[in-house]
Amino acid sequence: MRRTRKYNYSDTEEISSKKLFYLLVIILGLCIFIITFVASDYSIVQVIKLNKMKKELYSEINQLKMQQDSLKAERLRLERDLEYIEKIARERYRMVKKGERVFKVIEK
Numbered sequence: 001m002r003r004t005r006k007y008n009y010s011d012t013e014e015i016s017s018k019k020l021f022y023l024l025v026i027i028l029g030l031c032i033f034i035i036t037f038v039a040s041d042y043s044i045v046q047v048i049k050l051n052k053m054k055k056e057l058y059s060e061i062n063q064l065k066m067q068q069d070s071l072k073a074e075r076l077r078l079e080r081d082l083e084y085i086e087k088i089a090r091e092r093y094r095m096v097k098k099g100e101r102v103f104k105v106i107e108k
Contacts, residue, residue, distance in 0.1 A: 089095040
């Protein structure tokens with residue numbers, strides 16, 4: 001005796017509709033994920049870019065603080081150290097004291 005399976009059309013339709021429903025739920029979930037984490041203002045890409053920019057800005061702030069400290073030290077030295085002022089006047093502005101001679105060395 002041979003057994004044959006008989007499928008009811010409504011059973012296969014029910015299985016198909018369940019698969020379709022789950023597929024639609026997964027696709028909808030992926031779409032929501034993509035919109036939320038990739039395409040929105042708070043996307044992962046945007047957060048990574050902002051963190052990189054934040055690090056660069058902190059680095060720039062540290063460099064500017066170091067430059068500011070250096071300039072403050074230079075200012076204090078210019079206010080208090082007369083020999084340093086004289087050195088700068090001679091080097092930058094080619095100033096000389098009365099009675100001094102200036103010699104120019106010409107290289108060949």
